Every structure is written in structure tokens, then in C-alpha cells.
Amino acid sequence: MTTYVYGIAAADRKLPDDIRGVGDPPRPVRAVRSGDLVALCSDAPTELRPRRSDLLAHQHVVIEAAKDGVVLPLRFGGISPDDETVAAILDERHDRYVEGLEKLAGRxxxxxxxxxxxxxxxxxxxxxxxxxxxxxxxxxxxxxxxxxxxxxxxxxxxxxxxxxxxxxxxxxxxxxxxxxxxxxxxxxxxxxxxxxxxxxxxxxxxxxxxxxxxxxxxxxxxxxxxxxxxxxxxxxxx
Structure with a gap:
């Protein structure tokens, strides 16, 4: 199952236990961690299309996560082969993502x-x-x-x-x-x-x-x- 990515935040980010994202039925959202960063993810639907329900679900996850602090939001449609690949990218681009989080804080x-x-x-x-x-x-x-x-x-x-x-x-x-x-x-x-x-x-x-x-x-x-x-x-x- 491929991984859908909503955004990136600090590793201490907390999400509501029952938050769900894209898909029919909506997939539960999980955290994929690497060091002091976390990617907000879920399983990706087999066929992902920009339907209104999925667009709103993507936005909902980002907004809920941002209530507890800054989030780097990814645009709709971000898919990675698996969680391990997501974690590797977090590690590889760590400094860039941290800089982005600092730039967007409070904005x-x-x-x-x-x-x-x-x-x-x-x-x-x-x-x-x-x-x-x-x-x-x-x-x-x-x-x-x-x-x-x-x-x-x-x-x-x-x-x-x-x-x-x-x-x-x-x-x-x-x-x-x-x-x-x-x-x-x-x-x-x-x-x-x-x-x-x-x-x-x-x-x-x-x-x-x-x-x-x-x-x-x-x-x-x-x-x-x-x-x-x-x-x-x-x-x-x-």
C-alpha cells in the first residue's frame, strides 16, 4: 500500500485520535517520524482523484494539525511508495524542512x-x-x-x-x-x-x-x- 502525505511538522505534533483523511472510506491518519520531524500520512487510495470530498479531507487534516503548531502543507496528491521512503526523505531534507517550518510559524x-x-x-x-x-x-x-x-x-x-x-x-x-x-x-x-x-x-x-x-x-x-x-x-x- 502506497503512502499519502498531507504535510510535515515537528515530531511532537499531536493529532486527534480519530482524524481521517482521503479515500472512501476515509483512511486514518498516522505519523511517520524521522528525528525531530514528522510526516502526516495515511494509506493512499488505489485511485486518487481530486474529488471535492478528498480535497476537503486533505485540507481538514492540515488545518487540524496546524492547531497545535506550524505545518508545512503539501498540495493535494502527494504519494510516496511507503512509510520508509517518507522517513528517508524527512532525513535527507531535514534542514530545508526545519527552515520552512520556522519561516511559516505564526503566519x-x-x-x-x-x-x-x-x-x-x-x-x-x-x-x-x-x-x-x-x-x-x-x-x-x-x-x-x-x-x-x-x-x-x-x-x-x-x-x-x-x-x-x-x-x-x-x-x-x-x-x-x-x-x-x-x-x-x-x-x-x-x-x-x-x-x-x-x-x-x-x-x-x-x-x-x-x-x-x-x-x-x-x-x-x-x-x-x-x-x-x-x-x-x-x-x-x-
Whole structure:
């Protein structure tokens, strides 16, 4: 039976006796120790797929373990041939894992996805670029033919797209001073940025207030924050 790994912690980490992880039925979680480190593991299902129930089970194990101290969370799907291999890896990468635990102590991840409110962004661009506003007013007054209207629409769309790049940088610039680290996620159509922030728990209120300030001062932005989360984006386990 192969071994599924949820995360890494100090060897004195205690887990609830009845905690269970991935699989159907859910597998009981056990500790695989090597020196002063422990890997949180269970038997791996024969077929592991990113089903909602298993994703939530993985997250639950990490969150429960983190209640007693810092955990290096592995992303969903980490499988090793057996417990002995897991223990050997803990020993081989001991210093790296200890450094990672120290880096994450007392810190959580907040993920912020940034979008435009399309109409508000359009109005912001027209307000900030007088030449576009003049053309826009002239188009509306004259009625404009479909070709001119389409051309103007394309001009505004390009301006909004360019604004998106500066808005993504703005969000990072505003929030980054309140975090210990920032990680940029993948690009996606319609999304300006996917940013993860490593936030010290004692500075959480400060970070959240900066986020509220963004909403107040930039009505054309939609910044959707999720957290606190296990700091997946700030772990190097390979």
C-alpha cells in the first residue's frame, strides 16, 4: 500500500485520535517520524482523484494539525511508495524542512483574486483620460455610425486592458507591505491577478484593513480574498 502525505511538522505534533483523511472510506491518519520531524500520512487510495470530498479531507487534516503548531502543507496528491521512503526523505531534507517550518510559524496565507467591475472600469478610464471622454461625448451627441462606434469601443477596451495591468500592480503594492511574502498565481482570462500573501497572524487586522481600503478607494476593482488558509503557496518541499 502506497503512502499519502498531507504535510510535515515537528515530531511532537499531536493529532486527534480519530482524524481521517482521503479515500472512501476515509483512511486514518498516522505519523511517520524521522528525528525531530514528522510526516502526516495515511494509506493512499488505489485511485486518487481530486474529488471535492478528498480535497476537503486533505485540507481538514492540515488545518487540524496546524492547531497545535506550524505545518508545512503539501498540495493535494502527494504519494510516496511507503512509510520508509517518507522517513528517508524527512532525513535527507531535514534542514530545508526545519527552515520552512520556522519561516511559516505564526503566519497564514490569504489569496486575493482581482477583477474589474467592467462598467466601473470603463467609466474610470473615460474619467481619467480626457481625450477618450471627449470622443465618447461627441459619439453620443452625434449618434455616430456603427463603424465609428465600434472603433471607439475597441479604443476604450484597449485602454481598460492597459488599466488592468496597472491595477494588478496597484493591488500588490497596497497589500504587500502588510505581508511577509507574496506569491503570484497563474494568469486566467478575465482575471487581473491571482496573488497569495503570507500574513503574520498579529498583522491580520492590518492586512484586512488595507484590503477594505482598496474597495473604498477603487470602486472599479473587485478583490476577492480567501483566508486564512494553510500556506501552500509558500512551501518548497521538492
Amino acid at each position: 497564514d496565507e490569504f489569496n486575493v483574486k482581482v477583477y474589474h467591475d467592467e462598467e466601473a472600469a470603463r467609466q474610470a478610464v473615460l474619467a481619467d483620460e480626457p481625450d477618450l471622454m471627449t470622443r465618447y461625448a461627441a459619439e453620443r451627441a452625434a449618434g455616430g455610425d456603427s463603424h465609428d462606434s465600434a472603433a471607439f469601443g475597441e479604443l476604450v477596451a484597449r485602454a481598460v486592458s492597459e488599466r488592468g495591468k496597472s491595477d494588478a500592480a496597484l493591488v500588490e503594492d497596497v497589500l504587500a507591505p502588510h505581508a511577509a511574502a507574496v506569491a503570484r498565481g497563474p494568469e486566467a482570462a478575465g482575471r487581473l491577478a491571482d496573488l497569495s500573501f503570507l500574513v503574520e497572524r498579529e498583522r491580520r487586522h492590518e492586512f484586512e484593513e488595507a484590503l477594505r481600503g482598496l474597495h473604498r478607494e477603487h470602486a472599479h476593482l473587485r478583490a476577492q480574498a480567501t483566508g486564512p488558509l494553510p500556506p501552500y503557496s509558500f512551501v518548497e518541499t521538492d
